[in-house]
Amino acid sequence: MNAPLRRVAISVLVLFTLLIVNVNYIQVVRSDELRNDPSNTRVLAEEYDRERGSIVVDGTEVALSVPTDGRLTYLRQYPQGPVYAPVTGYYSLVYGNTQLERAENEILAGSDPRLTFRRLADLFTGRDPAGGDVVVTLDPAVQETAMAELEGVTGAVAALDPSTGAVLGLASTPSFDPNQLSSHDPQAIRDYAAELEASEHDPRLNRAIGDNYPPGSVFKVIVAAAALANGYTPDSVIPAPDTLTLPGTSTTLENFGGSSCSSTGEQTLIDALTISCNTAFAQLGIDLGEDRVREMAEAFGMDGEGRQIPLPVAPSSMGDPENDAQLGVSSIGQQDVRMTPLQAAMIAAAVANDGTLMNPYLVDQLRAPDLSVLDQTDPEELSEPVSPEVAEQLTEMMTSVVANGSGRAARIPGVEVAGKTGTAQVAEGVPDHNWFIGFAPADDPQIAVAVFVANGGGTGGDTSAPIAREVMRAYLEGQGG
Amino acid sequence: MSGTPSTDPRAAAPGATPPPPKRRGTELALLGFALFITLVAQAIVDLTITGSLRPDMLTFGGWITALWVVAHLVVRKFAPYADPLLLPAVALLVGLGLAVIHRLDLAAEQVDSTVTREDAPVQLMWATVGVLLFVAVLVVLRDHRLLSRFAYTLALIGLVLLALPAVLPSSISEVNGAKIWIRLAGFSIQPGEFAKICLIVFFAAYLVDKRDVLALASRRVAGIELPRGRDLGPVLVAWALSILVLVFERDLGSSLLLFGIFVVMLYVATERASWLLIGLGLFAGGALLAYQIFGHVQARVDTWLDPFAYRDGAGYQLVQSLFGLGTGGLFGAGLGGGRPDQVPVAKSDFIAAAIGEELGLFGLVAVIIVYLVLVERGLRTSLIVRDAFGKLLAAGLSFALAWQVFVVLGGVTGLLPLTGLTTPFLAYGGSSLVANFALVAILVRISDAARRPAPPVTPPRTALGDAPTEVVQS
Numbered sequence: 039m040n041a042p043l044r045r046v047a048i049s050v051l052v053l054f055t056l057l058i059v060n061v062n063y064i065q066v067v068r069s070d071e072l073r074n075d076p077s078n079t080r081v082l083a084e085e086y087d088r089e090r091g092s093i094v095v096d097g098t099e100v101a102l103s104v105p106t107d108g109r110l111t112y113l114r115q116y117p118q119g120p121v122y123a124p125v126t127g128y129y130s131l132v133y134g135n136t137q138l139e140r141a142e143n144e145i146l147a148g149s150d151p152r153l154t155f156r157r158l159a160d161l162f163t164g165r166d167p168a169g170g171d172v173v174v175t176l177d178p179a180v181q182e183t184a185m186a187e188l189e190g191v192t193g194a195v196a197a198l199d200p201s202t203g204a205v206l207g208l209a210s211t212p213s214f215d216p217n218q219l220s221s222h223d224p225q226a227i228r229d230y231a232a233e234l235e236a237s238e239h240d241p242r243l244n245r246a247i248g249d250n251y252p253p254g255s256v257f258k259v260i261v262a263a264a265a266l267a268n269g270y271t272p273d274s275v276i277p278a279p280d281t282l283t284l285p286g287t288s289t290t291l292e293n294f295g296g297s298s299c300s301s302t303g304e305q306t307l308i309d310a311l312t313i314s315c316n317t318a319f320a321q322l323g324i325d326l327g328e329d330r331v332r333e334m335a336e337a338f339g340m341d342g343e344g345r346q347i348p349l350p351v352a353p354s355s356m357g358d359p360e361n362d363a364q365l366g367v368s369s370i371g372q373q374d375v376r377m378t379p380l381q382a383a384m385i386a387a388a389v390a391n392d393g394t395l396m397n398p399y400l401v402d403q404l405r406a407p408d409l410s411v412l413d414q415t416d417p418e419e420l421s422e423p424v425s426p427e428v429a430e431q432l433t434e435m436m437t438s439v440v441a442n443g444s445g446r447a448a449r450i451p452g453v454e455v456a457g458k459t460g461t462a463q464v465a466e467g468v469p470d471h472n473w474f475i476g477f478a479p480a481d482d483p484q485i486a487v488a489v490f491v492a493n494g495g496g497t498g499g500d501t502s503a504p505i506a507r508e509v510m511r512a513y514l515e516g517q518g519g
Numbered sequence: 520m521s522g523t524p525s526t527d528p529r530a531a532a533p534g535a536t537p538p539p540p541k542r543r544g545t546e547l548a549l550l551g552f553a554l555f556i557t558l559v560a561q562a563i564v565d566l567t568i569t570g571s572l573r574p575d576m577l578t579f580g581g582w583i584t585a586l587w588v589v590a591h592l593v594v595r596k597f598a599p600y601a602d603p604l605l606l607p608a609v610a611l612l613v614g615l616g617l618a619v620i621h622r623l624d625l626a627a628e629q630v631d632s633t634v635t636r637e638d639a640p641v642q643l644m645w646a647t648v649g650v651l652l653f654v655a656v657l658v659v660l661r662d663h664r665l666l667s668r669f670a671y672t673l674a675l676i677g678l679v680l681l682a683l684p685a686v687l688p689s690s691i692s693e694v695n696g697a698k699i700w701i702r703l704a705g706f707s708i709q710p711g712e713f714a715k716i717c718l719i720v721f722f723a724a725y726l727v728d729k730r731d732v733l734a735l736a737s738r739r740v741a742g743i744e745l746p747r748g749r750d751l752g753p754v755l756v757a758w759a760l761s762i763l764v765l766v767f768e769r770d771l772g773s774s775l776l777l778f779g780i781f782v783v784m785l786y787v788a789t790e791r792a793s794w795l796l797i798g799l800g801l802f803a804g805g806a807l808l809a810y811q812i813f814g815h816v817q818a819r820v821d822t823w824l825d826p827f828a829y830r831d832g833a834g835y836q837l838v839q840s841l842f843g844l845g846t847g848g849l850f851g852a853g854l855g856g857g858r859p860d861q862v863p864v865a866k867s868d869f870i871a872a873a874i875g876e877e878l879g880l881f882g883l884v885a886v887i888i889v890y891l892v893l894v895e896r897g898l899r900t901s902l903i904v905r906d907a908f909g910k911l912l913a914a915g916l917s918f919a920l921a922w923q924v925f926v927v928l929g930g931v932t933g934l935l936p937l938t939g940l941t942t943p944f945l946a947y948g949g950s951s952l953v954a955n956f957a958l959v960a961i962l963v964r965i966s967d968a969a970r971r972p973a974p975p976v977t978p979p980r981t982a983l984g985d986a987p988t989e990v991v992q993s
Contacts, residue, residue: 039787039788039790039907039910039911039914040902041790042786042787042790043787043898043901043902043910043914044902046783046786046787046898046914046918047895047898047899047902050891050894050895050898050917050918050921051891051895053921053925054887054888054890054891054894054921054924054925056925056929056934057887057924057925057928057929057932057934058884058887060929060932060933060934061844061875061880061883061884061887061928061932062880062884064841064844064845064932064933065844065845065847065848065849065875065879065880065883066848066849066880068841068845069845069846069848069849070845071845072841072842072844072845072846073842073845073846073848075842075845077830077838077842078842078845078846079858079861080842080843080846080857080858080861081846083858083861084858
C-alpha cells in the first residue's frame with residue numbers, strides 16, 4: 039500500500055501548495071485592491087477611531103467629532119449643517135470626503151507630518167492620537183447672511199477681505215445637510231445621496247468655486263481697466279452706437295433690451311460703464327485689441343488655471359476669440375468668457391486694494407490638538423493688475439454705477455459702495471445669469487463681494503445687487519463700521 | 520525507517536541492534552516552543568488591546584503548561600516511540616487559536632462593553648477535555664489493532680451520530696441553515712466530528728478485509744481495469760451516504776469530507792487508480808446534481824464564483840474575509856491591531872481570516888505549514904507502520920485532517936466554495952477540538968507502534984502465522 043500512500047502524501051503537498059499560492063495571490067497581488075476597496079471599512083474604521091480635528095469659524099466649531107457608543111468611535115457633526123456645507127464638505131463612510139474635509143484631511147485626521155512628532159509622544163503617554171483643527175477665515179455674519187439671501191435661488195456668493203485676500207464668505211445654494219452624509223448608517227447615507235442626486239441643481243456643488251459661468255457685463259470692468267491702463271480716462275469719449283455691426287459679419291449687437299446708450303452715439307467711458315453700454319464696450323475691446331484685454335484679464339486672475347485656496351477652484355478665462363467680432367462679444371463678457379464667483383470677487387478686491395490682487399485663502403491657521411499653531415497663513419500678493427491711479431479711476435467709475443447706474447440696488451445708506459452689474463445670456467429661451475460685484479466702503483474698502491444667481495431671469499441690478507448689499511452691510515455692521 | 524543503526528562503538532555490541540531513539544526530548548523541546556508562542560501571543564493581544572496583562576494570565580499560563588506537560592508525560596509512558604512532532608504541532612495550533620479567540624473576545628467587549636461572555640476560557644476548557652480524551656485513548660488503547668475488533672460497532676455509532684441531527688427537530692439541530700448540531704442544555708455538539716473518526720476506523724477495517732477482492736477482481740473496459748459491478752457496492756453506499764448528508768443536513772462540507780476520505784482510503788487499500796476515477800466521476804455527478812436541485816448549493820457556488828457581486832448579502836462574509844486578508848498583507852496588522860471582528864463568526868469558521876489579517880501572509884503560511892507537518896507526519900506513520908489496518912487507519916485520519924484543512928482554508932480564501940467545516944485545533948468549537956484530539960491520539964498510538972522496534976528477544980511463537988516473513992533480524 040506504500041506506493042499509493044506516497045502519491046497521497048504528494049497530493050496533500052500539492053493541495054497545500056495551492057492554498058499557499060492562493061493566499062499569496064490574495065495577500066500580496068490583490069492586497070492593495072482589497073485594502074482600498076470602498077466597501078472595506080477597515081482603514082476607515084481606524085480613522086473613525088481617532089478624534090478628527092474641528093473646522094473652526096470665528097471660535098465656533100462648524101465641523102467636529104463627537105464620541106459615540108457605536109462601532110465607529112467618533113461621529114462627525116456639523117452644527118449649522120447647510121450654512122457651512124459648501125466649505126466644510128462632508129465626511130462620509132460611503133462617499134469619502136469633500137471640500138475642506140478632503141483638502142485638509144491630513145491635518146484633520148492627524149496623519150500630517152507636522153503632527154507626527156506629537157503623535158509619537160502620544161504613543162508613550164497613552165493618549166489617543168487626535169487630529170488638528172483647521173481655523174478658516176470665514177466671517178459668520180457674511181456666510182450666514184449670504185446663505186439666507188440666496189435662499190430659494192440657485193447661486194453663489196464669494197466675499198473677500200480686499201487687503202489680505204482672506205475669504206470672508208463662500209456661499210452656494212441649494213445646499214445640503216452634511217450631517218446626513220456623514221452618519222454611520224450607510225443605507226441612510228445612500229438614501230439621502232439619492233435624494234440630492236434627484237434635485238435639478240446638484241446641492242453638493244459649491245458654485246462659488248466649483249464651476250465657471252459667463253459673467254456678462256462684469257467683464258467690462260476688465261476692459262475698462264485695460265482702457266485706463268492704455269491712455270484712456272474716465273472722461274474719454276468713446277463711440278456708443280445703438281447697434282454695432284460686428285466686424286466681418288452682418289451680425290449686429292444691441293444694448294440691453296434694445297435701448298439707446300446715448301442720443302449722440304458716443305459717451306464718456308464712465309457713463310458707458312455706469313449704464314453698462316454693450317456697444318461701447320464691444321467697440322472699446324476691439325479698439326484695444328485682444329492682447330491688451332487678455333493681458334489685463336490674466337493679471338486679474340483669469341489665467342485659465344485652477345487654484346487651491348486650498349479648496350480647488352475652477353479656472354476662469356476670457357476664452358480664445360478668433361476674430362474681432364468674437365473679441366467684441368467677449369468684451370461684454372459673453373462668447374467664451376467664463377469666471378467663477380470667487381474670480382469675480384477677486385476683480386472687485388483688486389480694484390478695492392489699490393490695484394493689487396491678493397492671493398485668496400480660506401485657511402487662516404492649522405492648529406495641533408493642544409491648540410498650538412502649526413501653520414499661519416500670511417497674506418501674499420498675487421499680482422498688480424493696475425496702478426493705484428487706475429484703481430482709483432475704476433473705483434470712481436464703479437461708485438457711479440451704484441450711485442447713478444445699473445447697480446443702484448446695492449446702495450447702503452451712509453456708506454459709499456462701488457460695484458458693477460452683469461446680466462449674462464446663457465442660451466436661447468434660458469433665463470439669464472445675474473451678477474453683481476462690488477466693494478464697500480468705496481474710500482476705505484473692507485469687503486469685496488461677488489454675487490451670482492444662476493438663471494435668475496432678472497438683471498444683475500435687480501436680482502444680485504440687493505444680495506450683495508445685505509452681505510456687505512452685515513459685514514460692515516459686524517466690524518463696527 | 521526504524522532508526523538508523525548507531526555508529527557509536529559503545530552500542531555496537533555484536534548481535535544487538537541499538538534501540539531506535541525515542542525522541543521524547545525533541546517533543547518536550549518543541550512543546551516548550553509551542554508554549555512560548557502561546558504565551559507571547561496572549562501577552563501581545565492583551566498589551567495591544569487593553570494595555571496591560573490580564574490578571575488571570577498566570578492561571579492561564581499554568582493551566583496550558585500543565586495540559587501539555589501531562590500530555591507529554593503520558594506519551595512518554597504509554598507511547599514512548601511516538602512521532603515527536605504530532606503533539607507539538609497540535610499544541611502550537613491550539614495555543615494560537617486560544618490567542619486569536621481571546622483577541623476576538625476583547626474586540627467584542629470593545630464594541631459593546633456590556634458583553635461579558637468570553638469564549639477563550641470555554642475553548643480552554645474544551646482543550647482540557649480534549650487532552651483528557653487524548654490521555655484516555657493512549658492509556659486505554661494500548662494497541663491500535665484493537666480498534667478493528669469494534670469496527671462494525673463503531674460504524675453503527677458513526678452512522679447514528681451522523682444521522683442524529685437529521686432526524687432531530689430543526690429547533691435543536693439547525694444553526695445557520697446547516698442541520699448538523701445537537702443543542703442541549705446550553706451545550707452544542709456537532710456529532711459529525713465524532714462520526715468522522717468512527718467511520719474512518721470502520722473504513723480501515725472493512726477495506727483491509729475486502730481489499731483483495733476490490734483490488735483483483737476486474738474487467739477491462741476501454742483499456743482501464745474496472746471493478747466488477749457488484750464490487751461497486753461499498754463506494755456507492757459511501758456516495759449515497761454523502762448525498763444523504765447533503766440533502767438532510769444541508770452540510771456540503773461533511774458530505775465532501777466523508778466521500779473524499781472514503782475514496783482515498785479505497786485507493787490506498789486497493790492500489791487501483793480506477794477507484795479514484797470512479798470516485799471523481801460519482802463526485803462530479805453528485806455535485807452537478809446537487810447544484811441543479813438545491814438552492815443552497817447553487818447560492819454557495821454563485822457566491823464563490825463572484826463574491827463581490829453579493830458583497831452586501833450572501834457574499835458578505837467571504838468578502839469581509841478577503842478584505843481582512845488583503846488588508847493584512849505580508850506582515851499583518853499585528854495581533855490586536857486589525858479588525859478581524861468585521862468578519863462574521865471569525866472565531867469559528869473564519870479564524871484563518873483573522874490570522875491572515877493580523878499575522879499577515881507569513882503567519883497564515885506558517886499555520887498552513889504546521890498543518891502540513893502534522894499531516895505528513897501522519898502519512899509517514901502510515902508508511903512505516905507494519906500492519907495493514909494501521910496503515911489504512913493512519914492514512915485515513917491524516918488525509919481527513921488534510922482534506923478538512925484544505926476545504927476550510929480554501930473556502931475562507933476564496934479558492935473553493937464555502938463549507939461549514941471547522942479549522943482543526945484552531946477554531947472555536949468544542950466538538951471539533953475534542954474529536955481532533957482523539958484523532959491525533961490514535962495517530963500517536965499508531966506512530967508509537969510504527970517506530971517501536973519489533974520485540975527481538977522473545978519472539979512470540981504463537982503469533983508466527985500472523986507475523987510478516989521479514990521478522991528475521993538483519
